[in-house]
Amino acid sequence: MTTPSPQTAIRPTRAEDYPEWYQQVIKASDMAENSPVRGCMVIKPWGFALWENITRIVDARLKAIGVRNAYFPIFIPLNFLEKEAQHVEGFAKECAVVTHHRLEKGADGGLVPAGPLTEPLIVRPTSETIIGDSFSKWVKSYRDLPILINQWGNVVRWEMRTRIFLRTSEFLWHEGHTVHATAEEAMRLTETILDIYVDLAENFLAIPVIAGKKSPAERFPGADETLTIEAMMQDRKALQAGTSHFLGQNFARAQQIKYQDANEQEQFAWTTSWAVSTRLLGGLIMTHGDDDGAILPPRVASSHLVLLPIIRKAADQGRIMEYVESLARALRAVDYHGEPLRVEVDARDSGGARNWDWIKKGIPLRVEIGPRDLANDAVFFARRDRDHRDKTAMGRAEFIAKAGEILDEIQQRLHDRALAFQQAHTRKIDTVEDFYAYFTPRNKERLEIHGGFALAHWCGEPGCEEKIKADLGVTIRCLPFDENRFAPAPGKCIACGRQSPRRVIFAKSY
């Protein structure tokens, strides 16, 4: 990181104070804001459009493999949560509890809760238990299986320290839940879903991820196996970007999800669950954003480009606006990966503030049209992945023909840049000294960006994992799948020195 430039649109810069830079980018890009309800966010249209695009991509891929959408109650009876021991441990601690179903005028004239419920209800932190209850009624025979269900909705986890998109008391997500007759089929589905998440991250969000499985300590409460994709943010911390859980027969036993097999024997089913959430929006900002604001990958961008008419004389207004509107129509007719280009027209006063608004929002292309461009039947455009002063003139027809190609180039460049960053900050580490030094800032400045992903040996003992977490706040992010990149050769555990079968990825994380 270099000395901050006084010209950046976002202060502080990433190098100066990364967490505060993140908050300022969200504010400057107009994506979301804190709400008057503790820990809950308001997702504004520019941020919500990103989420809509993500949902459309994921939804189509889930439907293509036979998953069907459904909807289950937001409330979970208290006793449901208690059915699976690990699950209650994981989710009962911080949750929104509904205890009354009415408001009445109190002694001082204000409203007070009334109508106490006989059994309190929990606002769902996740729906395994309530959906499992339905599954236990729906599944009778092996002929009913598999059942592949997905739900788009909101969930609530009462978080003490919140940060927009990354950790909020309420967030949006999809949660998939499936039931299978065999462990093999359930595990295969768990992997298929992770492939969809890898595709989403790499090819749409332009976020390079490392896919792998979690150590037992980091698994979802109640899962036999948790698969994950881990991304590196620009402060070199890991962000868990999506997870797919093989739940074994744990929830089936807890909730009596049983089927008769072909031999008329009763069997417990095998279940899975999986999710990505609005947390991805935080990951997108922290992966691609720079000191001028957000940078949106074209494949999920809220809009692809903005047309900025440059009107210096009132007499020009009519013909420039006509040209701009006609260009907007032509661009909206362009097919970009099966969808129309998303085009904004911003006809506000053509000062620098307008241009900077769109830079901060991260729109991939800004297209200026002034009297000279009109005369040349041309446009003058700037790409958000390049310096903001770097502009290109291009004939109107050529620009319409090439817009998709330019957007694809931006998409690729964002991905490659993020991958290079991730690779530059991933290091094989073999001594405990190097390991501790890697995760400790060189000077005492609290905000110094340091560390990254450490590829180090782990013997498999929970104690070793715990010690590193306690000493450094560093956890095992995953046991990566990619054998080409992360060859699983044996070695010595970074914590205890005993034999280790393979390297795993350690990092600080969100």
Added chain:
Amino acid sequence: MTTPSPQTAIRPTRAEDYPEWYQQVIKASDMAENSPVRGCMVIKPWGFALWENITRIVDARLKAIGVRNAYFPIFIPLNFLEKEAQHVEGFAKECAVVTHHRLEKGADGGLVPAGPLTEPLIVRPTSETIIGDSFSKWVKSYRDLPILINQWGNVVRWEMRTRIFLRTSEFLWHEGHTVHATAEEAMRLTETILDIYVDLAENFLAIPVIAGKKSPAERFPGADETLTIEAMMQDRKALQAGTSHFLGQNFARAQQIKYQDANEQEQFAWTTSWAVSTRLLGGLIMTHGDDDGAILPPRVASSHLVLLPIIRKAADQGRIMEYVESLARALRAVDYHGEPLRVEVDARDSGGARNWDWIKKGIPLRVEIGPRDLANDAVFFARRDRDHRDKTAMGRAEFIAKAGEILDEIQQRLHDRALAFQQAHTRKIDTVEDFYAYFTPRNKERLEIHGGFALAHWCGEPGCEEKIKADLGVTIRCLPFDENRFAPAPGKCIACGRQSPRRVIFAKSY
């Protein structure tokens, strides 16, 4: 209504017991079921697909007029609800109140609520107050207006007597909220939205509706004007199918939504809100369903057609299934109003149960393919809007070419049938005796279907409206807009006999 036929798939029939028929159709069609959480429903894939199709239609139309989606917190601080006097009256009575944010082990080892909140939170029954709080911060100048926001989500109203889709403690909806600089613009938007709802009901759900405005007593709590679309169910009761509210400056005053006008004078803004909900699914079932189950209008149908291979000999299986899969691919490539045809293949044992499953689910077309059809390169299809034994043979190529046309015919026929029913049970009534007789069953059988829409004069006095409601359980559904059909000639109030400017629609309602 005729004597029930013993052959109907749904018992009781509509004539025997309409409310119970409704519950049985929902069960038989596999659209939804009651959940273990009081008053909340589980929307199963066959029902949820209808809702997804409705959301896609509405969402596209809202975006076309410049509405943008966003997301606001599910929780509303208690004091927010108190800001608008009528609003708190309307919604505080029955709502889910969150009072704690943690669970702890109690004395008996079970979980008990802990971590009491300093101020209780309400699970949103509607979002005027929480969105209004954001608007009060977002709106500064007339240049910021209009703001057109929509939210897709869940809301909770603690209902005592619930019925799936029609009245549930939690339901899904969209809620639009807009802010304008002038009353005229806000009113125009309120009307534009109602037009979208009319289009949705008439042209997609095939539900004929009467558009109009509500009497003051029937308005949304806090609204200056509520516009509505009212549909007639087959028990001749009205269903309010969508509402659009002109909120005047009431919420703007309560929540300090102010802007500086062009003369730098501070003004209160004008706001609107509007919604349709999963209640529409209940309306769809009750409008079109028959004694054999649901009937889905093709434009919103969960699926358009099902292919049913008829395999009598194991030797035929391979070539029949190959033919069926090839036909499914060809049909899925057909463009039906801009979307691919939605095609199911049901290869279960070809007994009568399979056929009846699809009749009960209401799929528009059932297509059988057996060895003889294969030999003739033909299909054998049945339409859900006709008698279930009425089947048509058609060549494969012709069927593929005509499928869209056949579906459009079904769509039109469902609409026309429902409109004829509504017209047959809408009556001009001019004497109080006729009015009371119309809304009173002729014999004492509790379940007899009777009444309908009464076009009667009303003087405008709340007292007259109240008396009719108290006597008969009949309310004013709307003051209809359509002057051709409901000519607003003066007359005498049905309740008090005084002068009345126009007829209004009275009915019993859901």
